Amino acid sequence: MEIEKNSRILFMKYALPCAGTLVRRDIVSKEYIDNLIEAVKNNQHIPKDAEKIFKVALSACSLIALDNEKQIDSDVIREYFLFRHDDMIDKRYEEMGDFDPEACRTRAGVVEFLEEKFAIVKNPSGKRKYRSDFVVDLQKNDIVVTHWNFIVEKIDKKTACKMNMSKAVSVLR
Amino acid sequence: MCVTSIGEIKEIHGNKAVVDIKGKISEVRIDLVKVSVGDYVYCASGMAVEKVD
Numbered sequence: 001m002e003i004e005k006n007s008r009i010l011f012m013k014y015a016l017p018c019a020g021t022l023v024r025r026d027i028v029s030k031e032y033i034d035n036l037i038e039a040v041k042n043n044q045h046i047p048k049d050a051e052k053i054f055k056v057a058l059s060a061c062s063l064i065a066l067d068n069e070k071q072i073d074s075d076v077i078r079e080y081f082l083f084r085h086d087d088m089i090d091k092r093y094e095e096m097g098d099f100d101p102e103a104c105r106t107r108a109g110v111v112e113f114l115e116e117k118f119a120i121v122k123n124p125s126g127k128r129k130y131r132s133d134f135v136v137d138l139q140k141n142d143i144v145v146t147h148w149n150f151i152v153e154k155i156d157k158k159t160a161c162k163m164n165m166s167k168a169v170s171v172l173r
Numbered sequence: 174m175c176v177t178s179i180g181e182i183k184e185i186h187g188n189k190a191v192v193d194i195k196g197k198i199s200e201v202r203i204d205l206v207k208v209s210v211g212d213y214v215y216c217a218s219g220m221a222v223e224k225v226d
Contacts, residue, residue: 055215059217060220063220066205095194
């Protein structure tokens, strides 16, 4: 299933942070991923079918879209990465056990300190430095979602609370 | 997380299939792929994401 044209960059912002796994396995080159990151940062054209390298995330979004009888749009992308991604990671870890599931989780957090291309974010895993180049006009105290070593986007407080609550319930299951 | 495993389709029940992934039996959704029993598919986290050609 294809991603709605206006939502391709959002999908890439969420998916690209874990592309290092694909590079390490020689599925794609580092240069290709670096070029995609540059394109996303600068809101430039994303090559046709670029998202297909993220087979798992694209398939998961496709199933959510199918179940809701809609296209893969920004709502579907956020539903997957903010609320269902961790369960997928846990299942994948049970199957493969060949990656660090904690590094792969998406987390809601607060920006505490800004540097030129990085920001310190406090989230449920503690305080860490993340790349901030996917987000323009980032400010101290902004609420953001992180994935691997990237800040993906700003989110509102309600979404952040829902996200952390959903993850807490998931841990209790 | 982005990497898949290969499994063999053993049974199909509607939009779900029983697959054998390296001897481990799992159930996966097959909405996104056209498959028959005996086909091999790339699987991850309860989904068949692509048929192996």
